[in-house]
Amino acid sequence: MNKFTQLRPWLAHLAHTNRLVATKKNVLLKHELAAIAKKLDGKSSVFFPGPDGHSMPVVSGFMSSRSWIAEAMGVSEADLLNAYRLAADNPLPCNLVKEGPCQEVVYRDFDVRTLLPVPTHSEHDSGPYITAGLVIAKNPKTGVQNVSINRIQVNSKDRMAVLILPRHLHAFQQAAEELNQPLPVAVVIGVDPLTLLASQAIAPIDSDELEIAGALHGQPLDVVKCLSNDVLVPANAEIVIEGHIPPKVRELEGPFGEYPKYYSSQEKRQVIVVDTVTHRKDPIFHTIVPAELEHLLLGSIPREATILSHLRRSFPGVLDVHLSLGGVGRYHLYVQIKKTHEGLPKNVISGAFSSHYDVKHVVVVDEDVDVHDPAQVEWAIATRFQAKRGLIVIHDAQGSVLDPSTTVGLPIDEDGVIPAQFQGMSSKMGLDATKPLTYEGHVFTKVKIPGEEAVNLDAVLDPQFPIASHLKSN
Structure with a gap:
């Protein structure tokens, strides 16, 4: 796969593959431009010729997909x-x-x-x-x-x-x-x-x-x-x-x-x-629409790479990590491990908190759970986590100064500002959502249907079959 080491060839490639669209001229720089870019967030990047009559065009959203970023790097996702x-x-x-x-x-x-x-x-x-x-x-x-x-x-x-x-x-x-x-x-x-x-x-x-x-x-x-x-x-x-x-x-x-x-x-x-x-x-x-995909992914992917490297130095069983978009690409970390000891998930949680101070909530899951699928992570929490034995809580740790929840209850000075030494003070939580290493019967065996992964829908479906004629009332 080719790498894209220049901006304009990358934009041309996106346009050629129907992932860059242009607006009409004179889109307003105040709010309207960002609104249009947000509307197309993750679907298409946007080129704004002559915004507000300006001679210089604006582009936004050309890094608003994880797969696009991998494509620009010339690697698979x-x-x-x-x-x-x-x-x-x-x-x-x-x-x-x-x-x-x-x-x-x-x-x-x-x-x-x-x-x-x-x-x-x-x-x-x-x-x-x-x-x-x-x-x-x-x-x-x-x-x-x-x-x-x-x-x-x-x-x-x-x-x-x-x-x-x-x-x-x-x-x-x-x-x-x-x-x-x-x-x-x-x-x-x-x-x-x-x-x-x-x-x-x-x-x-x-x-x-x-x-x-x-x-x-x-x-x-x-x-x-x-x-x-x-x-x-x-x-x-x-x-x-x-x-x-x-x-x-x-x-x-x-x-x-x-x-x-x-x-x-x-x-x-x-x-x-x-x-x-x-x-x-x-x-x-180039403008990045704040809090949307381009913003979140540019922050999360480099952090994921660093966190993965940090954790693997101490825990070779760490297989993958993901900073979820629901956690604004910073605060919620999912870690996939090959579990070898019952205490390993808690050690991994502790290591994850030290990997970056923005990390606020950590969920550790088994290798059969895809950390890039929030529904699978939630399923693991629902069926493998028990707060009595799997919850870690740390109070008054350094967190993100941009997390609004950290401002509640903290002291403020005469100017109404939280003193620097208290900014970002946060409680942090880790969840061990792994199954026990040993268990009886199939109590923690993930339900599978034999052959489901090998099904070829093109081979078994008949789009010409007259379904309607078989549903007529007598």
Whole structure:
């Protein structure tokens, strides 16, 4: 299978296979664009020519199916996690080139609000948001880059407020702020599907996700240096916003409809001051509709690969993992194991909680349960789980700061904000939904009909049989 290492060939492939449709011109950037993309979520990606009369088109939803993501990687869906793990474990250094398509057009005098077609997505969003921008910055101490996707509110002609969660970009920004220095950044919009997927890798702090993108590509990723700072960006990207995060500057950001399908509150956040904007000739702007499939899958698949690798180091019997969409691709983890000891599921549950702090509920099932089928997992809970012997509960652990349930009952300061040390405090639950290793008779034998898997419906069904004539009343 071929890999898709460029955005435009991938979009052309989707169009050729009836998975990319175009709208009429002048779709409104406020709400209407996102509404149309959501309506087609998981069925088709959408190309918006001339939204609100803007010269730059918008695309959304081109990674909104697990099978599409595997197809872009050139692997089967069954091999998706292993292929991603292999790339994450074997990054390729980037190839620095002197120039690239992303710098064909340069703006030093601009208004981001009119230069780019930035949509306003959800009903109570506080304004237009860049939702598919890869934020790239260098560690001030080591010089190694980090890539992440952060929500970015466009506030004025050259200022954007950004949510920075307590991860690598936050550590970089804090380090620069302690030195009273700005942190140079680039916001890259419109990259190929593999680079987009690599940006979400759960990697150590001094690992450059662009090198993981190279591994997914099968060759080093071409990068160019920004014009106004030393950040390296994908040379074939559509749009690059170059800027810096000034120290000790905060501006209001939010509310914003986030991946848990609730709004996060308005708070003072870090600010990106825009210095330069570059883009391809005739660029395409990518937007991700928050809390829908493209958003959830881009977050869940890299996490699954990391969690699977983490668990298998200690538990070779772990066969598969899945972060369910009902658990917003972050909070509900299903783990399939080959059970060898009665205590193994509880150990796996404990290991799963340490794999990523977003994980809130873990269900461990046997190898005869498909973790990608929520109905099968629910069946296992219904018939193999007993709370008295199979339930683990941990209170006051670190969880997701975007989980609204964690805010209930926590202290707030005089500004009505939960202090940072309490944000995301969560109770976590694990369920051992495995059957006992030994049991009498067929009490835990899964019901099967001999030959059901071998049935060839084309061979046994007769579409020409006159059913109606046999149902006539006497």
